[in-house]
Amino acid sequence: MTVRTASETAGEGTAERRPPNRALPAMLGPAYLWLAVTIFLPLSAMLYFSLLTETPFGERVAAFTVQHYLDFFQKDFYQTLMLRSFRLGAEVTLYCLLLGFPCAYVLAKTIKGRWREALFLLIILPFWSNALVRVFSWTMVLRGNGVLETAVNWVFPDFGSLGLMFTYPAIIIGLVHSYLPYMILTTYISLQAIDDSLIEAARSLGAGRLTTLRRVVIPLALPGMAAGSILIFVPVVGSFMEPRILGGRQGTFIGTVIEDQFTAVFNWPLGAALSFIMLGFVLLIFALSAPVLRRAGS
């Protein structure tokens, strides 16, 4: 939703008039001044801190160094974690695609009218509730003697323990649950824009159901799927709360290590450097997917 509409709608109206002298600073100044103080200056400060030897508060005097960046490339520990985080992001994105596409398709192409509106709202409704609360609620479902285990044992007596809580799959389940509505939303918007007669034409020209899907529907829905993938991948790579709550000891990722630098270890320069390295990889992925996203804007 956001990626698409932002590029499309943010002020693309009929803007022929030249602004009067003071109108622009008065109207845009407050918003962008705010963004400068809260986003762009902090990011610059973070870059500066990432080049310091230590957190320069109190008595401590810091010098410049690139050691934290070197550390990342010299120590396997950080690289393994970064890789683990990116794998988590890729897996969650993949599952969201696999689960979300059929869902969006059914919604966009087989359900009409008020029902579609109601179901659509039902899908984005949980998304609106607090992410933390939803992750917490999974602990009650997944834990030993929890709801899922009780249900499974009720159907299959003597099934025993599922042992899902505090495992990697538990983190995946929680994250997929958190981000699936994003994928359904963006894919739905793309699918809905496909003219039904295109699909009918393909069918009447002899294309089978699968061929139509593969050659007509999926290529046209690709921008929405790409937008959804980015909206999911980026926050998952940086997630720390979900792995901590659902993963227990299995929940160490680059996000949790960065969090530790700021809340427990008080090594802000290292945390800042790791953040920037993560941001760099994320931007790289943005750049690689730019061609597909550009099609979303046209």
Next chain:
Amino acid sequence: MSRRRLPLTSLGRVYLGAVLLFLYVPIIVMAVMSFNASQLYRLPIEWSGVWYERLAGNAKLIDAGLNSLGVALVTTVIASALGTLAAIAFFRYDFRGKKLLQILLFPPIAIPWLIIGTSMLIFFFWIGIGRGLHAMVLGHVALALPYVIIVVSARLKAFDPHLEEAARSLGASQWQTLRYVTLPFLAPGVIAAALFAFAVSFDQFVISYFLAVPGVSTLPVEIYTAIRKGFTPEINAISTIIICLSMAVLLGVARFYKFGGER
């Protein structure tokens, strides 16, 4: 419509139902467990309202809830005002650097909150703004602004600029044009944007977590602390209340803002 199509369609609906079940099960479990007397979430359920009573006596959680509401309300007012002004400027005028300014709306949305939150912590601490509720308002407004501008801009797309010209040529001042022509038309968009901003702030955890000072926090931060210390069923009760509130806000947004375009 061929006859072979029917089973596939119903299969699709069954699938949609299954996905909905997956999305709602944890939420329903949370709500049901908040009425379970057992502190260890034992099954079968012993119905009881004891956790809601406990919640009423839990000053820490209530304070955090009030803080959350306060921060969200202030954020909503500031973000809606600044964002609407900016959206109108983008709509009305063409100027150099406009594209760049629009691109600058993406970082708050696209950069992981973890990085935004920690960078705010560094900067605010460094220049003396410090942490606390005021710092959270600073951060939440930044996150909500792009959404407000996007939602209001979407509404402006349907606005006929000749209306403004007509008002001006009939002698209305800049301000009168804004007050009596543009804003009334924009109202549904601004209300939707305001509700968006409220939800963004009220549900925000990551930024608040890094900007909270011990003792003064918002509900999500307090809940996170409680979860990490060990489960308490009062958290279920407050969470159920939050979820109901959030959903009510979304239903409010849906009234003014069409999700997913034309239907």
